[in-house]
Amino acid sequence: MTTQSDSPRDFWTGAREISPLAVGVAIYGLAFGLLAVQASFDALQVGVMGGIVFAGGSQIVAVQRIVAGAGAVAAVVAAVALNLRLLLVTASIRDVYAGRPFWQVALGAHVTTDENWALMLVERAKGRNVGYWYLVGGGVCLWLTWCLATVMGVVFASAIPDPKALGMDFAFTAAFIAIARSLWKGRSDLLPWLAAALVVAASIRLFGIEPSWALILGGVAGAGMAGATRRG
Template structure:
């Protein structure tokens, strides 16, 4: 007999509570982006609008690296960020079963709050028998607030923190994803696709310019993992 599903409001606040440590890490590299945005010439309002509407950490770092107020390469920025965010198609597709009970338009709006960290925590909780749409929305809401607030803070503190690396804030991005990766560890069976994905990403980054290595590594590791899982089911 299955335990009754928790009330959506309870799941929402549970998602917020469990996501709080991750939100603190997000805020750390959000400050870094805000400092860089200030150095690139963005105003506080532009920082809030970009973080709130684009809401894509990795893409925003790439965009700010390409930012040139005198000759803004709009087309190049759009293409680069689109390539990086292609992974969201795969990630949101895996969340679809948890949103089937919602009207499509509400489910599509909810996908705006999906990020790497929110997706990883929602899937990890789902594997334990929890998760769900309300849980993801709770984690996603806190992530969005933390990202917008921290990038604005970084922009305002830009005159004080001129070099984020001096405070070790640049490592927060890497540390966050390492922690999420370990939280999703299920056993030695995960090691092969993880290593394969990493190797593919490294190889593509050396051979192909741009950020295609992100898509290649993610697709390669995911496809290998699916293939191995299918073989294990057939063997059983």
């Protein structure tokens, strides 16, 4: 077993090597910022939200729920449910956090995303001894990119009299599709995705549950199925 590197210099290596992926993050960050304006978010609110939440899919779902009039509580719970998968992501690399002080664990967990997690695993598979600082470097790069792009999206949208007239109301859907596509890792994701989709559809069609809560149930079901299949 290769011992992971613990050099802070790996921070800059991780940031540099994830920069091509940061371009994609910037694109759907702009889309999120453009449409967050429709929920009456200003640049400061979007920047703070991105800095604290830092989860594209969850932020999109939360703002969509607010636009739909579901209320703040339902929006927050739906966003949290969608992000339950990150518990599995961070658990899969618990060796990275082992023995570290709390602030490092908290920082690493906050900036862990699908992109820098996957990049680190790919590099490890190639035989490189990358670890905590490589992961955090990539994560901080993506975090800064996301926050800047979302704020720029708000600034740009604020200068447009009617974003819907330009078809920008579709940007939420397009951005969410792009994020969902980036989360697909292969056949191992099929059962969790199907479980989530079926629970959401059944909740709405058969039981008449409000879509916000149906999304929450679907997120929990998908996370549960992922945990069960990967333990197996």
